[in-house]
Amino acid sequence: MLRLKDLVLGRDGAAFDTKTGRTYRLNPSGQMTLRLLQEGKEAADVVRELAAHYAQHAAVVAVGTEAFLGQLGRYLP
Amino acid sequence: MSALSGRKPWSRWTVAVTGINARPENPGPGCAVARCLSEASDFGGRIVGLGYETLDAGLYHPEDTDSGHLLPYPAAGTDALMERLDEILHEERIDAIIPSLDAELPNFIALQPALARRGVRMLLPGRPELRSRDKDRLPALCARARVATPRVRRISDPRFFERCTAEEEGGWRYPLVVKGVFYDAHVVHDAAEAAYRFGQIARTWGYPVLVQAHVAGEEVNLTALGDGTGALIGPVMMRKQALTDKGKAWAGVAIEDGDLLAAGEALMQALRWNGPLELEMLRDGAGTLHLIEINPRFPAWIYLSHGVGRNLPAALLALMHGVAGRDLPLAAPRPGVTFIRHARELIVRMEDIVAVSMNGSTLQRGTR
Numbered sequence: 001m002l003r004l005k006d007l008v009l010g011r012d013g014a015a016f017d018t019k020t021g022r023t024y025r026l027n028p029s030g031q032m033t034l035r036l037l038q039e040g041k042e043a044a045d046v047v048r049e050l051a052a053h054y055a056q057h058a059a060v061v062a063v064g065t066e067a068f069l070g071q072l073g074r075y076l077p
Numbered sequence: 078m079s080a081l082s083g084r085k086p087w088s089r090w091t092v093a094v095t096g097i098n099a100r101p102e103n104p105g106p107g108c109a110v111a112r113c114l115s116e117a118s119d120f121g122g123r124i125v126g127l128g129y130e131t132l133d134a135g136l137y138h139p140e141d142t143d144s145g146h147l148l149p150y151p152a153a154g155t156d157a158l159m160e161r162l163d164e165i166l167h168e169e170r171i172d173a174i175i176p177s178l179d180a181e182l183p184n185f186i187a188l189q190p191a192l193a194r195r196g197v198r199m200l201l202p203g204r205p206e207l208r209s210r211d212k213d214r215l216p217a218l219c220a221r222a223r224v225a226t227p228r229v230r231r232i233s234d235p236r237f238f239e240r241c242t243a244e245e246e247g248g249w250r251y252p253l254v255v256k257g258v259f260y261d262a263h264v265v266h267d268a269a270e271a272a273y274r275f276g277q278i279a280r281t282w283g284y285p286v287l288v289q290a291h292v293a294g295e296e297v298n299l300t301a302l303g304d305g306t307g308a309l310i311g312p313v314m315m316r317k318q319a320l321t322d323k324g325k326a327w328a329g330v331a332i333e334d335g336d337l338l339a340a341g342e343a344l345m346q347a348l349r350w351n352g353p354l355e356l357e358m359l360r361d362g363a364g365t366l367h368l369i370e371i372n373p374r375f376p377a378w379i380y381l382s383h384g385v386g387r388n389l390p391a392a393l394l395a396l397m398h399g400v401a402g403r404d405l406p407l408a409a410p411r412p413g414v415t416f417i418r419h420a421r422e423l424i425v426r427m428e429d430i431v432a433v434s435m436n437g438s439t440l441q442r443g444t445r
Binding site: 006008016018019020021077 | 295315316318329330331332333334335364412413
């Protein structure tokens with residue numbers, strides 16, 4: 001279970017982890033992904049919304065989203 | 078009638094603070110405690126620095142202290158301390174003392190009744206509570222609080238390090254941490270290095286020397302107040318971001334760590350601590366928090382508490398005055414607020430140094 005609630009996303013794209021005190025810089029698609037996850041969206045919904053927003057093929061978005069979720073898992077144990 | 082029954086508001090008290098040395102690599106907490114008080118919006122009293130050496134910066138700091146006096150070293154004992162405090166009290170009234178060094182706590186605890194009769198307040202743990210957070214007693218305390226802690230052992234013979242890896246000696250594994258009872262800790266990787274550090278600590282701080290299993294991980298700290306009921310009052314949590322050569326933080330960030338808070342609450346409940354304390358914990362790779370030390374005082378980074386709206390030294394005075402912990406005006410946690418410690422020079426006039434050297438007290442200064 002990711003500690004998504006511990007990440008505070010700033011307007012500058014920096015995500016601050018209130019538990020560890022670490023700050024991560026997210027690119028725009030990462031910011032959107034984090035916002036959607038914090039709203040409670042499932043990964044499939046995130047992929048669908050990102051694909052629509054960036055006019056990108058869903059399969060391509062799915063690969064990037066999966067990688068991003070993997071990073072979140074490593075950084076938010 | 079007790080001399081403590083006066084209702085002079087704590088915001089007008091004269092408060093004495095110890096531990097006011099300010100060596101950049103390992104400063105005492107006293108200057109930061111004094112700074113918290115001098116910058117507390119609701120404090121307008123006087124601040125007195127109590128030092129041990131002529132070059133303790135807090136004796137002379139015009140922004141944080143109004144006067145300064147030298148004390149005898151803790152090893153001189155309670156009689157010498159009481160005698161010196163009586164001399165100081167003859168010069169100026171003191172309403173409260175905030176002891177800020179580990180080694181002086183036993184003396185101040187012993188003198189608490191005598192000082193109370195002189196109208197001087199302190200909020201301190203009892204001797205049993207102080208002893209139960211000794212480094213060699215942490216495993217027993219942590220078992221009660223259900224908090225992890227590395228095993229520890231007192232040693233007085235450095236040959237222990239040659240045989241400690243044998244099963245019959247406990248099957249210790251390097252690296253280990255060699256520590257003094259009050260101060261100093263070194264990670265050692267083999268018997269020769271361990272014996273060297275053992276000798277160094279024994280010569281500097283005396284016996285016994287402690288050996289503790291090493292936990293690899295990230296250090297997080299919590300400071301708070303206790304009122305003897307088991308409540309954890311005003312916790313402020315911090316992760317060290319940069320260290321001095323002695324492992325002290327010179328930069329840190331406020332965090333909000335639910336696991337650390339839970340450990341703090343459990344330990345406070347087990348200890349029923351009175352006064353300020355600091356928990357030093359390490360989070361291992363699996364995410365488990367291990368208690369490394371409990372310091373019986375404010376930490377040197379206590380100014381961060383003012384930075385996050387939880388000025389704990391000011392809150393301590395309010396507690397001393399009888400304000401309930403739940404009524405203290407403490408802000409919600411503000412994770413992300415960062416401190417960066419820096420050293421700068423304090424210019425001191427020759428006559429001020431001479432006054433402290435000759436008389437043990439600073440010349441009278443104007444108020445801050």
